[in-house]
Amino acid sequence: MALLDALKADQLAARKANDRLKADLLTTLIGEATQITTEEFKRGVTEVTDEKVVATVAKFLKNTKQTLENLAAEHARLVEAGGDASKVDERAKAAETELAILSSYGPKQMTEAELRAAIDDFKAKTPDANVGAIMAHLKTNFGGQYDGKMASALAKG
Structure with missing residues (x-):
């Protein structure tokens, strides 16, 4: 459904x-x-x-x-x-x-640890990635499943 x-x-x-x-x-x-x-x-x-x-x-x-x-x-x-x-x-x-x-209708939200792991994994595969590339990757693969402010802070850090 x-x-x-x-x-x-x-x-x-x-x-x-x-x-x-x-x-x-x-x-x-x-x-x-x-x-x-x-x-x-x-x-x-x-x-x-x-x-x-x-x-x-x-x-x-x-x-x-x-x-x-x-x-x-x-x-x-x-x-x-x-x-x-x-x-x-x-x-x-x-x-x-x-x-x-x-x-109850939204996707399961990623925890900070899960978000950090996804970012670290992307950084390991793409060492020269900037914050924009990281955020684009997250949006494409995990859209609606994470807190944007937290993701941005982790991507910059």
Whole structure:
């Protein structure tokens, strides 16, 4: 079953179960993943591939992680100021639920050790490779499976 079909089936199940958070999240995810840009259309792309859906899931995961970081900072600021952080905590709980939902659809993320090993292996095979070549290799072979910031830092190091 294609990933998009799985998302649609899970979205329908979430609607039937009255799970608004999951249904709304999957509706938004499906909507973004199925958009064909003008550039894609000009290249003759008319179907949504699993690769595109995975890239969209990865984008949503990244955004949700950033939201959680921002909410954690806001929580700390409110607590320090003696304010009420309950609304921030509610939003953080929803974001954590979204993160769990999204994680179930994304590819397994490489650990730092796995990423370092992949980079070291490429460097051993291509000793004169620069950071750009390393990042291109990672994107081609492990797209959506690693943290870009971490990969860049390891490639430079």
